[in-house]
Amino acid sequence: MKKIIIAIDGHSSTGKSTLAKQLAASLNYIHVDSGAMYRAVTLFGLKEGLISETHFDVNALISAVQTLQMEFKTNENQTTALFLNGSEVSSEIRSMTVSNFVSQVAAIPEIRIRLVEAQRQMGAKKGIVMDGRDIGTVVFPNAELKIFMTASAETRAKRRFEELFKNGQHVDYDAVLANIKSRDFKDSTRKKSPLKQAKDALVLDNSALTQSEQFDLVLGWINAKCQE
Numbered sequence: 086m087k088k089i090i091i092a093i094d095g096h097s098s099t100g101k102s103t104l105a106k107q108l109a110a111s112l113n114y115i116h117v118d119s120g121a122m123y124r125a126v127t128l129f130g131l132k133e134g135l136i137s138e139t140h141f142d143v144n145a146l147i148s149a150v151q152t153l154q155m156e157f158k159t160n161e162n163q164t165t166a167l168f169l170n171g172s173e174v175s176s177e178i179r180s181m182t183v184s185n186f187v188s189q190v191a192a193i194p195e196i197r198i199r200l201v202e203a204q205r206q207m208g209a210k211k212g213i214v215m216d217g218r219d220i221g222t223v224v225f226p227n228a229e230l231k232i233f234m235t236a237s238a239e240t241r242a243k244r245r246f247e248e249l250f251k252n253g254q255h256v257d258y259d260a261v262l263a264n265i266k267s268r269d270f271k272d273s274t275r276k277k278s279p280l281k282q283a284k285d286a287l288v289l290d291n292s293a294l295t296q297s298e299q300f301d302l303v304l305g306w307i308n309a310k311c312q313e
């Protein structure tokens with residue numbers, strides 16, 4: 086079967102990465118979680134003191150992103166993980182502190198240009214599933230299959246709360262819901278590459294779908310695209 090590019094965009098915590106991972110594993114494709122890259126830049130900024138409650142050094146972040154090394158590699162659990170300057174950061178980048186600053190970092194045009202360039206290189210050979218906010222609109226406008234995922238804010242907050250809880254992060258549900266709503270707003274209203282549905286994207290509202298129902302539905306879409 087021919088290899089295609091699958092672009093998955095949508096609101097935060099709709100399960101884009103979970104679906105992308107399942108698809109990549111079953112099709113033997115590469116999976117790239119582009120949000121993890123914006124999160125890694127944010128984590129670096131926090132660690133280096135470029136970002137704090139009272140301070141946000143845009144210029145230093147822009148210089149830092151030019152030299153940061155980001156690589157998706159298989160870790161010891163045989164799952165694809167993001168390595169930042171050689172160290173795995175998969176769980177650190179999911180913290181609430183990173184979530185609270187990431188949309189501000191992702192709104193910086195120079196940072197987007199750098200990360201989009203890296204993302205396009207990763208997809209040069211096709212056979213890739215990439216998830217994010219601007220994959221079908223900006224990164225791969227010619228992707229063969231574009232999916233736009235959505236679900237109610239409450240459903241998404243519940244899922245994210247459970248994920249954080251499982252990872253030992255005991256946070257307040259209302260704080261998670263507030264973060265989701267605030268990121269929806271920031272991501273959809275920013276000037277550079279706002280989150281919006283590509284005209285040719287297929288909408289996947291998974292508020293009432295199980296993971297396996299969703300997976301079967303999307304596999305059907307892929308088969309149809311690969312036969313075109």
Ligand code: CDP
Binds near residue numbers: 124191218219
């Ligand atoms: O996992 P979740 O859906 O909550 O978010 P994520 O995919 O990890 O992305 C974190 C943040 O990065 C988003 O809220 C966006 O602000 C930003 N992002 C972006 O601007 N463009 C992308 N292609 C991916 C993420």
